[in-house]
Amino acid sequence: MKPMGIRAQQKEKTRRSLIDAAFSQLSADRSFSNLSLREVAREAGIAPTSFYRHFKDMDELGLTMVDEGGLLLRQLMRQARQRIAKEGSVIRTSVETFMEFIESSPNVFRLLLRERSGTSFEFRAAVAREIQHFSAELTEYLITTGMTRDEAFTQAEASVILVFNSGAEALDLDRRQRDELADRLIMQLRMMAKGAFWYRKERERNRLKGGIE
Known part of the structure; x- marks a missing residue:
């Protein structure tokens, strides 16, 4: 049970990193529609393919x-x-x-x-x-x-x-x-x-x- 808890915490931490990364890339000149999956993943420190473990798209x-x-x-x-x-x-x-x-x-x-x-x-x-x-x-x-x-x-x-x-x-x-x-x-x-x-x-x-x- 303990290892599962650690994995769940790590998954939530990565998910949080993706949300924070996306927010950090918004600006007066850049809207959400201008963000790319690769950019958000890179800012969060994960591989683009790992994005799909947390969000469908x-x-x-x-x-x-x-x-x-x-x-x-x-x-x-x-x-x-x-x-x-x-x-x-x-x-x-x-x-x-x-x-x-x-x-x-x-x-x-x-x-x-x-x-x-x-x-x-x-x-x-x-x-x-x-x-x-x-x-x-x-x-x-x-x-x-x-x-x-x-x-x-x-x-x-x-x-x-x-x-x-x-x-x-x-x-x-x-x-x-x-x-x-x-x-x-x-x-x-x-x-x-x-x-x-x-x-x-x-x-x-x-x-x-x-x-x-």
């Missing part, structure tokens, strides 16, 4: 990377919600955490961003699922603040779209410009949240009056 590797990137982002945003308890500001803490993710893992976000509108249906669907997961978690959080599910989902969906678009812009900015973008994004999200709050109040007043929304 490059598409399977790419889909794994999309899943991993989405999971990483969701985990970071969960940590942000834990930080909120100490730091207070929901929106500022969330935006700062997201910008930290862009700075520390730019190639992960590049992959999600590019494949969101890429030529592969499977990749587009995979990224769409990750964005849906992200929206769903934010929806559940907003429900705890007193929103209905429909209201929470609408605000969450709009917020995620705005944040992703800002992330795309942030990739090409220096630190000062990124900080300015973060401040602008915080203001936009606060305006959206404030608008949602007063929209709910107006709906409540109309219901009480028997009026039309």
Whole structure:
């Protein structure tokens, strides 16, 4: 049993090396579709033929990377919600955490961003699922603040779209410009949240009056 455990660990280590190698070769000028199996295998330190012990093809590797990137982002945003308890500001803490993710893992976000509108249906669907997961978690959080599910989902969906678009812009900015973008994004999200709050109040007043929304 022990030797099997060692082999399994080695296989997982090599698989991890392939994923990391592929991420490391992405850049502002190079997308996943431009990567070759041989290049990824060489960067990971294995023979090209050994690649197939871990992934069926490059598409399977790419889909794994999309899943991993989405999971990483969701985990970071969960940590942000834990930080909120100490730091207070929901929106500022969330935006700062997201910008930290862009700075520390730019190639992960590049992959999600590019494949969101890429030529592969499977990749587009995979990224769409990750964005849906992200929206769903934010929806559940907003429900705890007193929103209905429909209201929470609408605000969450709009917020995620705005944040992703800002992330795309942030990739090409220096630190000062990124900080300015973060401040602008915080203001936009606060305006959206404030608008949602007063929209709910107006709906409540109309219901009480028997009026039309």
